[in-house]
Amino acid sequence: MKTFDKILLINADYPDSHYYFAGLPVGIGYLSEVLSAAEIDNQIFDLSLERDINKLKKKIETYRPSLIGYSLFTFRHRYNYKVMENIKKAFPSVPIVAGGPHLSTLRESVLMDCEAIDFGVTLEGERTLVELCEGKEPYRIKGLIYRDECGKISYSGDREFIRDLDSIPSPRYKKFNLKRYPKNMNIVTSRGCPYSCIYCPVKATIGKMLRVKSAESVVEDFEYWNKQGFRDFSIADDNFTFYQDRVYDIADGLKQKGLTDIRISCGNGVRADKVNYDLLKRMKEVGFYYMAFGVEGGNDRVLKNLKKGENIETIRNAVKMACDLDYQVGLFFLIGSPYETRKDLDDSIKLAQEFPVCEASFYNLIPFPNTELYEWVKKNDYFVESPQEYLDWASHWVNKPLFATPEFPYEERKKAYHYANSLMKKHVKKEARKREVWLIKQKLHDYYGISGFLLDAVTWAYTLPLLQGTREEFMAYIRRHGQKEDA
Ligand code: B12
Ligand code: SF4
Numbered sequence: 001m002k003t004f005d006k007i008l009l010i011n012a013d014y015p016d017s018h019y020y021f022a023g024l025p026v027g028i029g030y031l032s033e034v035l036s037a038a039e040i041d042n043q044i045f046d047l048s049l050e051r052d053i054n055k056l057k058k059k060i061e062t063y064r065p066s067l068i069g070y071s072l073f074t075f076r077h078r079y080n081y082k083v084m085e086n087i088k089k090a091f092p093s094v095p096i097v098a099g100g101p102h103l104s105t106l107r108e109s110v111l112m113d114c115e116a117i118d119f120g121v122t123l124e125g126e127r128t129l130v131e132l133c134e135g136k137e138p139y140r141i142k143g144l145i146y147r148d149e150c151g152k153i154s155y156s157g158d159r160e161f162i163r164d165l166d167s168i169p170s171p172r173y174k175k176f177n178l179k180r181y182p183k184n185m186n187i188v189t190s191r192g193c194p195y196s197c198i199y200c201p202v203k204a205t206i207g208k209m210l211r212v213k214s215a216e217s218v219v220e221d222f223e224y225w226n227k228q229g230f231r232d233f234s235i236a237d238d239n240f241t242f243y244q245d246r247v248y249d250i251a252d253g254l255k256q257k258g259l260t261d262i263r264i265s266c267g268n269g270v271r272a273d274k275v276n277y278d279l280l281k282r283m284k285e286v287g288f289y290y291m292a293f294g295v296e297g298g299n300d301r302v303l304k305n306l307k308k309g310e311n312i313e314t315i316r317n318a319v320k321m322a323c324d325l326d327y328q329v330g331l332f333f334l335i336g337s338p339y340e341t342r343k344d345l346d347d348s349i350k351l352a353q354e355f356p357v358c359e360a361s362f363y364n365l366i367p368f369p370n371t372e373l374y375e376w377v378k379k380n381d382y383f384v385e386s387p388q389e390y391l392d393w394a395s396h397w398v399n400k401p402l403f404a405t406p407e408f409p410y411e412e413r414k415k416a417y418h419y420a421n422s423l424m425k426k427h428v429k430k431e432a433r434k435r436e437v438w439l440i441k442q443k444l445h446d447y448y449g450i451s452g453f454l455l456d457a458v459t460w461a462y463t464l465p466l467l468q469g470t471r472e473e474f475m476a477y478i479r480r481h482g483q484k485e486d487a
Contacts, residue, residue: 003135004067004095006041008060012072012080012100013047017395024181026188026236027100027125028071029171034126037169040133044175053083057090067095069129070117072102072110074368078392081114088116097132099125101205105369106391108145111153120145122155123207124162124191165191165213170221184232185225189218189250193238195271196307197296198372199334199365202238210239215246219253226259231446233264240266241274248279251286263442265290269332272318273310277325284325291322292330292359297337298347305338307372316351323355328435330359335417337365338376341407345416349423358431362420363396364413367403377403384410437463 009032011025028044035042045059060068068087072080084096099121103110111117121128121143128143138146143159162168192207193200202208222233241247254262264283269292280291293315297303300311322329333348352360367374369387377383382403385394390402399417404410441459445451450458 002040002133004040004133006063006065007035007043007067007069007129007133008063008065009042009044009069010056010071011044011046011048012070012076013051013083014073014076015051015079017076023184024171024173024176024178024186025071026171026186028069029173029176030168031069031099031125031129032173032175033169033171034130035133036174038130038133040130042175046176047083049180053086056083057087060087060091060094065094067097067133070096070098071100072098073100074102074105074391075395076392077102077110081116084114084116095119097121097129099129101201103145104205105201108153108155111145111147118147123159123205126162126168128159161192161207161209161211163211165211166217170213170217170224172224178228183230184234185230186234186236187218187221187225188236189213189221190237190239190242194242195239195309196372197309198305198307198338198376199367201368201371204368204370206238210242212243212246215249215253218250219257219259222254222259222262223257226262231262231442233262234268235264235266236268238268239271239274240268241270241279244274244276244279248282251282254286260287262287264288267292267330269294269330271310272315275318275321277321280321280325280327284327288327290328290330292332293319293322294332295319295348295351296332296334297340297344298333298349298351299344302337302340302344302347305340306334312351316354319355319357323357328359328431328438329355329357331355331357331361333360333362333420334365335362335420336401336403336405336408336413338373339405339407342412342416345420349420352424353427356431358428358435360424360428361396362417362424364394364399364401364417365403366390366394366396380405 009028011028032042032044043063045056047056050056070080070084088096095118096116097119098110098117103120104122107120107122111120119132119138122145123143128141131141132144138144139154139156142156145153145155148154190210190212192210193202194208194210225233264287266288267290272293295315296306296308298312303310303312319329319331331352333352335345365373367377367387382405384404385400385402394402399414401410401413404413437459440463441455444458444462445455
């Protein structure tokens, strides 16, 4: 007899943000799959898609779950606490279990701050959730935060990582209405990252130990989604190229399976010291077209202070290789790393300007709890916003420095963000347009099945009137056409 036999999994909403409707949630995809494998009935409600709490309540009324699972990032957690409180008020007898990066980062304090949450799950949720549903006593379930009979919040300790990722089924999103999501499939082929970058929350959210899926199983995922009509894929790993042999095997597998008409982007960033010319060339041959690099700083002193474990020469070489191989390249930089000065930032800007990239973004650093950066800012009393406040709204797209140092004061940081991003907008203009034209060309090819000279001619005719326009007009044009195509 299962304690919970009907689970409604909810993807959080992030209102008023750049991240409104972020696409298919991979974590919930995995959870739904393992619940189904354990013969536990489950359904999904994606609040970021529906954006209507009344609709959610209706869903609960009709589906009548015995447990509600809520997936949370730290970003906009307060709004989602309110949603859970609202649900609890309407359905007091249905327990709520919350999981996701927010729970792993802030742990017991989440249950202290939101009384509506009955259970919290840290790190990977698959096995913890199934054990909870199967009725194991909470104190015996590793990875579970729970309230005991006296209401005291307890934690049973971290669960061991799933070492063999092939042992859990890959998400197939059978419970999702796939038609309502962008036709770009997120693929996650590994979990964890062994590096020690001082600002990175990944070790808290999914662990420092790197676990990877086998090349065969990754190729199977591509093949499955390609058969469902998907041609665009985004690798969302933190460290996709760590084991280079595996990447070669994936490339061989894609070729053997005849998956020659797919496009793969590495938009979450790869490490410059984990690629080389031959590897990038091989990846390009099998459909990889976009490569982002987390550069972070413009000189070795800044990189050393971030414990990035790379130097500028390695980064410069890797970016050059990717540009030479005609990848669309994105570069990400941080503003205000420990001991960074305004002059150091000029090194970052100069570095970005060396390359014909289609994207270069500068972000204010976010100190996440349980990172070395957070402790450093706290120890030095450098916060200008209180973590309790900014953890709710800080994103890389908001120009509000969260801390400031004597070397790089608040106002200078703000100006630097604006200055660097404005300069980059101009710098990437040409390549960004090329990318947009290229994307239109791919869409024309997909929709009308044309290729070769005819495709070039149609793309030219389609995009020519726009090439004189501003970037904004151009983007508006693409959006309009995107809508038409999707309708
Ligand atoms: C892909 C991704 C995104 C995508 C999201 C796509 C999507 N729809 O899911 C996009 C680009 C939109 C995105 C945006 C942002 N992201 Co992001 N993202 C990631 C990334 C790279 C991979 C996430 C993933 O799919 N992992 C694979 C799955 C299997 O793991 P998972 O999602 O964590 O799910 C597991 C567990 O968390 C748990 N779980 C999850 N939900 C639930 C629910 C229940 C009920 C249970 C029991 C368990 C459970 O079980 C799952 C299976 O094991 C992670 C890095 C990472 N490695 O975690 C960062 C990461 C999660 N993002 C992060 C951040 C900061 C952001 C942004 C705020 C960026 C910014 N600074 O502006 C925004 C906020 C967006 C938002 N919605 O809140 C941080 C999170 C820190 C935190 N404490 O919240 C991470 C760790 C990256 C980082 N280095 O900073 N992101
Ligand atoms: S390499 Fe990337 S994912 Fe790994 S610790 Fe550094 S920033 Fe985080």
